[in-house]
Amino acid sequence: MRHGKSGKRLGRTSSHKKAMVRNMVTSLFEHERIVTTTPKAKEVRKVADKMITLAKRGDLHAKRQAMSFIRSRDIVAKLFNEIQEQFTDRNGGYTRIIQTGQRRGDAAPMAILELVSYSETEGKENDN
Numbered sequence: 001m002r003h004g005k006s007g008k009r010l011g012r013t014s015s016h017k018k019a020m021v022r023n024m025v026t027s028l029f030e031h032e033r034i035v036t037t038t039p040k041a042k043e044v045r046k047v048a049d050k051m052i053t054l055a056k057r058g059d060l061h062a063k064r065q066a067m068s069f070i071r072s073r074d075i076v077a078k079l080f081n082e083i084q085e086q087f088t089d090r091n092g093g094y095t096r097i098i099q100t101g102q103r104r105g106d107a108a109p110m111a112i113l114e115l116v117s118y119s120e121t122e123g124k125e126n127d128n
Helices: 014-031 038-057 060-070 073-086
Strands: 033-037 095-102 109-115
Touching (some): 014 033, 014 060, 033 038, 038 073, 038 109
Antiparallel strands (some): 033 109
């Protein structure tokens, strides 16, 4: 029985799930947008919001807590310098999940997980 055990297992061992979530959170902060399955996106969203809340706190202990999870100095620096500034006035809800349909191979529900401040202006041209 799984009484009192929160979170989805996602068909992985706990160490594999932890490593996968770490990698996905790192990729989310690096690219500000990732494409994944809906259950994975819902699990990653929880951790990503907690990391942004740590960055908003901004003290040394928060930075060390983020470093113990993310393990990439460049991404942690980006989180505490750039991403944190975008969400100073916002009280939660830093990410959004956009449903995109089903994957062709196995019909898994797919979604886009992105930061709320993400804008797709790079590489697009205006057609007037």
